Amino acid sequence: ITGANSGIGLELTRKFLNLNNKVFATYRSNSVNLDKINNQNLTLIKCNQKNLSEIENIKKTITNIPINLLINSAGIFGPQEQKLETLNFNDFQDTLMVNSLSGLKIAQLILDVTKKNTLEMIVNISSDAGSMTKNNQGNAYIYRTSKSALNSITKNMSVDLFNKYKITVFAI
Secondary structure (H helix, E strand, O other), X not given: OOOOOOHHHHHHHHHHHHOOOOEEEEEOOOOHHHHOOOOOOEEEEEOOOOXXXXXXXXXXXXXXXXXXXXXXXXXXXXXXXXXXXXXXXXXXXXXXXXXXXXXHHXXXXXXXXXXXXXXXXXXXXXXHHHOOOOOOOOOOHHHHHHHHXXXXXXXXXXXXXXXXXXXXXXXX
């Protein structure tokens, strides 16, 4: 579970541990909430998903481990100011990386280094903000674009990974 130190990721981590699952949980910079969970089935992985080299470091922990489910829950809104006239493209890149591309990279790593043929499902946490048809407000260019990209990546993976490996991929 990515982005597991807060919000949806933290609650999903708790639920899966309560069901006696092994959970590999990523966190960006501090694991204060995850540290409060006392469970031998929890493995913490420090990973700022803005940084490709930190994502690559996940391999050290998951190599040859059977992973059945990936939940990409990590997400950031980006800067509060997201008007066309003042877009900060460094913030745009960071938000795209965390909300969209990092989940794709982690899926790639899992397919490459974990115990073969164990991945069954990938769940990407999206947002209505990523919907083209529901956007009647404009603004929030960075966040909306990142979630639209995640939806497109999810659709591509749902076709490719199901056809090749029978892995189910969807966004919620």
